[in-house]
Amino acid sequence: AQKITQTQPGMFVQEKEAVTLDCTYDTSDQSYGLFWYKQPSSGEMIFLIYQGSYDEQNATEGRYSLNFQKARKSANLVISASQLGDSAMYFCAILYNQGGKLIFGQGTELSVKP
Amino acid sequence: DAGVIQSPRHEVTEMGQEVTLRCKPISGHDYLFWYRQTMMRGLELLIYFNNNVPIDDSGMPEDRFSAKMPNASFSTLKIQPSEPRDSAVYFCASSFREHQPQHFGDGTRLSIL
Numbered sequence: 001a002q003k004i005t006q007t008q009p010g011m012f013v014q015e016k017e018a019v020t021l022d023c024t025y026d027t028s029d030q031s032y033g034l035f036w037y038k039q040p041s042s043g044e045m046i047f048l049i050y051q052g053s054y055d056e057q058n059a060t061e062g063r064y065s066l067n068f069q070k071a072r073k074s075a076n077l078v079i080s081a082s083q084l085g086d087s088a089m090y091f092c093a094i095l096y097n098q099g100g101k102l103i104f105g106q107g108t109e110l111s112v113k114p
Numbered sequence: 115d116a117g118v119i120q121s122p123r124h125e126v127t128e129m130g131q132e133v134t135l136r137c138k139p140i141s142g143h144d145y146l147f148w149y150r151q152t153m154m155r156g157l158e159l160l161i162y163f164n165n166n167v168p169i170d171d172s173g174m175p176e177d178r179f180s181a182k183m184p185n186a187s188f189s190t191l192k193i194q195p196s197e198p199r200d201s202a203v204y205f206c207a208s209s210f211r212e213h214q215p216q217h218f219g220d221g222t223r224l225s226i227l
Contacts, residue, residue, distance in 0.1 A: 033213050035215060035216075037218075043162055043203065043220065043223070044219075044220045044221065045205060045218035045219075045221075047209075047215045047216070047217060047218075050215050052213075059214065075179065079197055091157065095213060100145050100162055100164070100169075100209060100212050100213075100216070101159055101162070101170060102159060102216060103149075103159075104157040105155050105156075109154070
């Protein structure tokens with residue numbers, strides 16, 4: 001069975017600094033996808049970044065990058081140069097190889113301090 | 115580009131009433147998903163469709179919940195009769211292909227009194 005673990009319920013970071021949000025997963029599939037979503041206090045779910053299990057390079061999208069370590073089964077999100085608007089809940093999710101079923105972690109609440 | 119559109123944004127109703135949530139996916143997306151988010155259980159997939167056909171409804175909590183997708187641009191999630199424990203935020207999402215990112219609507223915040 002697929003499982004996603006986010007061990008940091010809450011994180012604080014100073015504005016303009018980088019922060020890493022942890023995500024580990026457990027799957028017996030060889031082919032899978034890993035996603036990160038942001039949920040601000042307004043409630044919407046915003047797609048940030050995707051990493052396929054066969055992708056050799058770490059995914060990057062602007063200030064977001066994914067530190068993918070397949071052997072360790074980890075897919076940590078790195079946010080560079082944090083901004084006040086980055087304060088939100090962040091969810092890691094894994095996609096089943098069979099079908100479109102996303103399994104979400106419990107989330108990490110990030111607070112950016114001015 | 116229009117994103118996933120959900121209605122209503124907020125719904126407050128009394129226990130026992132029928133509730134219908136609506137979703138318009140992004141045009142051209144083949145997959146549509148319904149999720150529920152609560153503090154206790156986090157984000158859970160209820161059901162998803164591929165080309166308007168339900169593929170996996172194992173997350174639907176009980177027979178009071180039903181979902182339909184009569185065409186590629188519209189889906190409904192219905193709860194009948196509603197109960198207070200159904201109070202949650204319900205999200206609809208769509209994706210272009212099976213392993214593509216899912217794009218979420220703004221959600222419907224449902225309160226059953």
